[in-house]
Amino acid sequence: MGFCSIIRDMKINTLSDYLKKTYGCKVYKLSLQSGCTCPNRDGTVGSGGCTFCSEGGSGDFAAFFLTRDEYGNSITIEENIDMQIESAKEKVSSKLKGQDHKYIAYFQSFTNTYGDPSVLKRIFERALLHTEIVALSIGTRPDCLPDSILSMLEELRNIYKKEIWIELGLQTINEESARHLRRGYELPVFEDAYRRLKEKKFIVIVHVILGLPGESVDDMLSTVKYLAGLSPSLDGIKLQLLHVLKGTDLAKEYEETGFHIFSLEEYCDVIVRCLKLLPENIVVHRITGDGPKRLLIAPLWSANKKNVLNTINKAIRDA
Ligand code: SF4
16 A cells, blocks of 8 residues: 555655656565675674664564575575575565556565675675666665775676665754664765765665654654755655554663653644655655564554545545
């Protein structure tokens, strides 16, 4: 289920519109793992990770990165990626209903450019070799995008002529909240990575979390306004509702302080205000969260995604 693409006369450029226009059919994401960890968890930048980050490294739906098959034999990176792709296709197969479709290889969990460029090249190249995969989407941090990685990705893009999306978890431009959530880098690091990515003409998508403890609605709108005004223009944005998940430091903070959690009505209001700030060319990839129900502590209303999207759609129509 998607979301409404009109606020009065303003057109929202939704991801499904973009994919249909670009590829002429439905395009499904295959959640894959590159096997990378994260410098904010392994002690390089920090060891606790971002306070909201779950055991799955903010990618709880991805397949597993295996180094052995079911009989205990070691498997190559290429075999591993093929196996993950097959298993991820199986997971989305019930949605296909015989319609024409393609896939995006989505490396979501942890920091997927935090590794040896030659190993990462084998991983990404294997995914790109699959003809039905039309694009790569790589979730990472701006402090893990050295020129060696950008050159490797540029080379792959030139060879395979497929889109490469880089997804950056910025969450907020407010330095105080960024420190509070232990993001582990400051805004100029994002700005430098963004500039270098755009110089090489990568498609950049930025994640924003709405509802961080201590942030006012004005703080959230400032982040979206900043992203809307980036030059060169941002390609895509994910607006994500803050989820409090079991086992995270955010869950401890929630238990100790009981910080404010949006009601569905409050969230709808914020989403509409954010969407109004975005120019038409920025593709809106997400307007809700995507946390696993088995880990969800709050807000519990977010578990009913159908109801959330219906209510947001209504708020958009009424705006
Ligand atoms: S950067 Fe991503 S993977 Fe690393 S701790 Fe933060 S949310 Fe988790």
